[in-house]
Amino acid sequence: MDVKPLLAHIELELQKQVSRLDAPRIKPFHEMLTYHMGWTGEGAGPEATGKRIRPLMVLLCTASCGGSWQHALPAAAAVELVHNFSLVHDDIQDNSDKRRGRPTAWVKYGMPIAINVGDALFVLSNLAVIDLKQNYPAEMIVRAAEILHNTCLDLTRGQFLDMSYEGRIDLTLEDYWPMISGKTAALLSACCHIGSLLGGADESKQDAYRSFGHYLGLAFQVQDDILGIWGDEAVTGKSAANDLIEGKKSLPVLAGLGANGSFAARWRQGPIQVGEVQELARLLASEGGYEAAADAAKQMTDLALMSLREADPQGEAGEALFELADKLLKRNQ
């Protein structure tokens, strides 16, 4: 299945949703949102929009359950708007100055207004869900909204854990999964759950789709953690071992801390410097950090694919879903 038409419609739906703020007196506010979404301003274009994987998952899940992906477009926009709301606030919280190669919203507009940009994206996601009323019964909209809101609560939980881990040196692998379940897996899980719901799947099929998204999210994150330490700089486009310098509580690092060897001893002494990252990445690998992450990635990938087979997605959309999962799980960037 060619997903290009789906991606084009996702972009149009997103623009339609965001255009609720395209009104007199607040044009500059609307422009801030279109800048963040990657449509306007310096560096606008496909590189700046991101891959729109989450909305694509919604549509493919709907279609592979036999539903109309066109009808599910507002839900696709909703999850992408939630994702972008969290990115805008994350960037403030993490003090990040670049996002997809461009200045972040808070760098460009100041922190106070960037908080408001994030809030507006969140509100727009809520309104997008309501737009489903054109094509679905009210009960289904309430259920979709409930799934999405619970997911958003998971996001705030994961974000809290992430921030609360800062500066802590007593963390182990047990602290990893609750954080990452909220920060990464919850939204992908919601995409598949809502997509299958709108596709007309029964509860047990919805569960399978939801599990697929959940494990896909976990596998994706663990892989991201591996690439962040041992990735090929030339391929990932960012300096490898960057995550070590930033002190990111990634799975390999938490495994290394749990092993309590030389890596853990060095980590606990304070921030890692640029000059020592290569040696520390090697040390972490020799103390089981790489293996733990690779094992976890494989486990989560297996669980994701098992869930997807159980979901038994149909037709071209089903094939596209397997292809997308395969691409996400085998990426090297």
Next chain:
Amino acid sequence: MDVKPLLAHIELELQKQVSRLDAPRIKPFHEMLTYHMGWTGEGAGPEATGKRIRPLMVLLCTASCGGSWQHALPAAAAVELVHNFSLVHDDIQDNSDKRRGRPTAWVKYGMPIAINVGDALFVLSNLAVIDLKQNYPAEMIVRAAEILHNTCLDLTRGQFLDMSYEGRIDLTLEDYWPMISGKTAALLSACCHIGSLLGGADESKQDAYRSFGHYLGLAFQVQDDILGIWGDEAVTGKSAANDLIEGKKSLPVLAGLGANGSFAARWRQGPIQVGEVQELARLLASEGGYEAAADAAKQMTDLALMSLREADPQGEAGEALFELADKLLKRNQ
């Protein structure tokens, strides 16, 4: 009607909604929310919770349309959670260090986590609306959610206008109403609208209730503006003319700027100092700032009461609604 039982139930419902975050690993996060809500931590108690006027309005509107206020409790919690979400983010944006006499969330927990506290309150408000499904048909929940989400979009619009006015010296009265409609009137309007919807009112009655909330909000804000410049310090509990020092774009100030006299000339020269506020407050009054605000307050009050009479609220709840409006519109603090 004695509103005390309603207020007690509102508090219980709010605690129930916020307890969604009372879970292992995130207890400290839950505590941050209960602190902001006024239930825990230093200075906890009735003074710290605020007056819960918005949820009370929801319940009184529902009951005065003949509905069960008990059934509407989740909606009451939802509007109060929206209000508190906006307060937490406002305090960061305005750099305010005190809220209801206590340190603000960002002062206590740091800006990054306070953003997350606000986000969580927002998510909880969304989930509270879904809880209405116990007692209302799905169509009504979708409608209530739509009203609330549109109101939240108004809040972000108003907040943007407020921030974008900063440092501008070309503002006039025309710039006042769009800002204040979003920042203050939208949520009170939504309270009355949703309350009457859940009470079973037809569309034209809902419109009357909605208008009542809208004009009540505008009247309330204009009155607040007057008290912020010419209020009795001993009664309001904050130093009068404080709004002048803070450079707040209140109605009297915008009227004064529009008059383009000595007050406007001084305003445009830069921040007002403590020593000159009394003289400037007198100057502003002599150049029509007080009269413009008093006239507007009277107009909005008349429109609010006219709308309420049109809504024709019934029974004890209806009487309580007139009393509450009267109290809000005749307050001196």
